[in-house]
Amino acid sequence: MRTTRLKMNLQFFSQEKTEKATPQKRQDSRKKGQVARSAEIPSAFMMIGVFLFMSFLGEWIIEGLQTMIRSNFVYIANWTLTEQNVDLMMKENVWQAAVIAAPLMGISLVMGVVANYMQVGFLVSTDPLQAKLERINPLKGAKRIFSARTLVELLKSLIKITFISAVTFTVLWNKREEVMLISQKSIGDAISLVGSLIVQTGLSVGILLLFLALLDYVYQKYDFEKNIRMSKQDIKDEYKKSEGDPLIKSKMKEKQRALGVNRMIAEIPSADVVITNPTHFAVALKYDPNEMDKPTVVAKGMDYVALKIKEKAKEHDIITTENVQLARALYHQVEIGDGVPEDLFKAVAEILAYVYSIKGYPGGGN
Incomplete structure (x- = not known):
């Protein structure tokens, strides 16, 4: 009983118009000719x-x-x-x-x-001229x-x-x-x-x-x-309307992340090697000396995404190698589409040389 009464009181106070109007509320009122x-x-x-x-x-x-x-x-x-x-x-x-x-x-x-x-x-509004039954x-x-x-x-x-x-x-x-x-x-x-x-x-x-x-x-x-x-609830509703419902925004972000992951996974077949740490991180590298100045990260991920990268690499026979420190460094320092920084050149070059030797084309490239 007390809980119900407390909820009713909170709801009443949330509907009480005690807050100053927001700029959006003022603009809407002005459009209606209310000034x-x-x-x-x-x-x-x-x-x-x-x-x-x-x-x-x-x-x-x-x-x-x-x-x-x-x-x-x-x-x-x-x-x-x-x-x-x-x-x-x-x-x-x-x-x-x-x-x-x-x-x-x-x-x-x-x-x-x-x-x-x-x-x-300067204000022109036709809202006061509109016929309304409530009048x-x-x-x-x-x-x-x-x-x-x-x-x-x-x-x-x-x-x-x-x-x-x-x-x-x-x-x-x-x-x-x-x-x-x-x-x-x-x-x-x-x-x-x-x-x-x-x-x-x-x-x-x-x-x-x-x-x-x-x-x-x-x-x-x-x-x-x-x-x-405005009441506090009015301000919350206006914020949701202008900024978007947080639940809907979170779902949209999830879809955007999923689309980004799918596009990233689609680039795995073009990679030369996937470096892991071995369980939490995975970074896919590609290097074509005819088109690139330095090796480039085409995909990277952590935990579930890292697992998907390794599965896709295995599906397309992309060599996977473990290097804990290098995998962490590449994941944290390099964005997708960017080249490897100079301080990591040596470690990456050694891995690419190893991969090329296995594939039988030490000159590099796919």
């Missing part, structure tokens, strides 16, 4: 950009609006109410309004793109409505409304004397005053929103890191 970003930062950037533009080119905007209004009055005074005239006036008004609004729209677009790029860099699940929808995140968003909205109202009231209160006398001003001065108040209020609110947006980004970063945490 730490605040939607408030683009809004704040766009507001500041628009009202800064209006503060520098507000006169141009007002002149454009005045020109459009004057042209309408002049046109209406001399026109006949027909379908063609109404259509023509609407087209002209839409075009003039588009010319005035285009710079504002362009600045909003640029500032929005810049704000998003500063947060997440229309009423139970999950209810959970989202009454979740802690929704409560935080409500709190953020209340804070924004409170601060924006306070900033707007402060700007208007500071200009209260001018606002009270607006009825005594000319139309041009009144429009200028209203425009100035709008720009001041907009910039003040934009700066406030930017400050709140930076705080929101810190929270979004924290919430994102919390949501992508």
Whole structure:
């Protein structure tokens, strides 16, 4: 009973998401469009950009609006109410309004793109656009409505409304004397005053929103890191997936070793001699003076592989000779396909001379 309970506890703790996300997890989340970003930062950037533009080119905007209004009055005074005239006036008004609004729209677009790029860099993901049935699940929808995140968003909205109202009231209160006398001003001065108040209020609110947006980004970063945490089991599973299951890898290595041994054994018939120690090591040598500068190891092995080498040599009448020290030295110092080192030349040459004398061609070669 205790053992079962201990296993359950260990399993529970292994599934608890307490570990920081791995780079692979972060990359997968990014591909799905899941990144730490605040939607408030683009809004704040766009507001500041628009009202800064209006503060520098507000006169141009007002002149454009005045020109459009004057042209309408002049046109209406001399026109006949027909379908063609109404259509023509609407087209002209839409075009003039588009010319005035285009710079504002362009600045909003640029500032929005810049704000998003500063947060997440270049990112294009279609995953959020894919249709998923879980999004229309009423139970999950209810959970989202009454979740802690929704409560935080409500709190953020209340804070924004409170601060924006306070900033707007402060700007208007500071200009209260001018606002009270607006009825005594000319139309041009009144429009200028209203425009100035709008720009001041907009910039003040934009700066406030930017400050709140930076705080929101810190929270979004924290919430994102919390949501992508991984359990120890998740990390193990990811490692197995990326590096491969150790059991499968070991089986693959066994197959690779088996293939390597088979290829090596296939070279035995071309060898001149097999040197053993006599039971644990076996090294097959080949020497052709017309093609090689030095004798070459074509096969080597230990224990079971050494036994297979000796069996293959016996099958093809390859001479086997015992030399404990030389067999060990060749096995440890020389890789398959490499030539014999100089310090072993003499010992190998004596064995090859013995083999050639038995075969009846002391000049060497097969």
